[in-house]
Amino acid sequence: MDPLVHIHKLAVAVGVLVVVSVLGACSAPAEAGGGPCDLVDAATVTDLAGREIGAPREAVVGTVPVCQWHDGDVTVQVSQVAAAEWVVALPAIVEQIRQGDVMDEAALARVEKAAKLVESGKVDPAAACDMFSLLLELSGEEPGADRTVTLIPNAQAPRAISGQSCVDGVHSSVLLAAPGLSADSPKISTVDVALNELTAAGV
Incomplete structure (x- = not known):
């Protein structure tokens, strides 16, 4: 495996948005008021999924x-x-990373x-976002990058699209896992x- 690809996958893993994690998470019906299910509106979820989708679960x-x-x-x-x-x-x-001997x-x-x-x-919050940027830099992004949108596990056979940012001490992430994704999928732009x-709502 190309070392940069491996490191990029590790950078995404830090954001805990790997497809395996999504499918294995324990969930419960969302409660109203102030939780993660209030971060985006129903229209955004429908745009991401491509159709109306089930009720949110925390x-x-x-x-x-x-x-x-x-x-x-x-x-x-x-x-x-x-x-x-x-x-x-x-x-x-x-x-x-150490065990993979790719850096x-x-x-x-x-x-x-x-x-x-x-x-x-x-x-502190600023240092945490600096660490996020460091991982992105080591995966091939420009130094100082504060956001990334990537295909998981790779562009050849993607199972998901992961978007992450770390701005002003706040880490934000959006994930879409769906069949039929590709390197030129319009869903990349949607994510x-x-x-x-x-990100704008969190800063």
């Missing part, structure tokens, strides 16, 4: 509260949390330094628009 993926809409083979998932809450997964991801020593040292900061419990709206 779930926890890793330690992050998310909202999921599921109907047959289509799943929409959104989340928005403080970046310092999102970044607690970084040490485990660093261990995956040069200089890059690995940068990521390990970030992971040690997380373990110290001294991560991108939904991510922009979610």
Whole structure:
């Protein structure tokens, strides 16, 4: 596997939006008021799914509260949390990178330094978003990138489209898992628009 592809997959995994996590999360009917299911409106969910979809259900993926809409083979998932809450997964991801032996020593040292900061419990919101940007940079994005939209697990056989951002100390994510996705799917733009709206609402 191309090392950059592997690292990019790990960067997405930190956002706890891998398709396996979506399908395995424990969920419960959404409660009204203030939860993750209030992050987007029904029209946005319909645009993402391509049709009206089932009632929202709250779930926890890793330690992050998310909202999921599921109907047959289509799943929409959104989340928005403080970046310092999102970044607690970084040490485990660093261990995956180390075992995969796909990163040069200089890059690995940068990521390990970030992971040690997380373990110290001294991560402020800005530093957490810097760590998000670091992972994106190591996956091939421009330095300082604060958002990404990517196909999971790859562009050749995508099962989902993941959009993530980390802006002003807030991590936002949108996921669409559906059949028939491709590298030129119009749903990539739909996820991108939904991510922009979610990000703007969180800052």
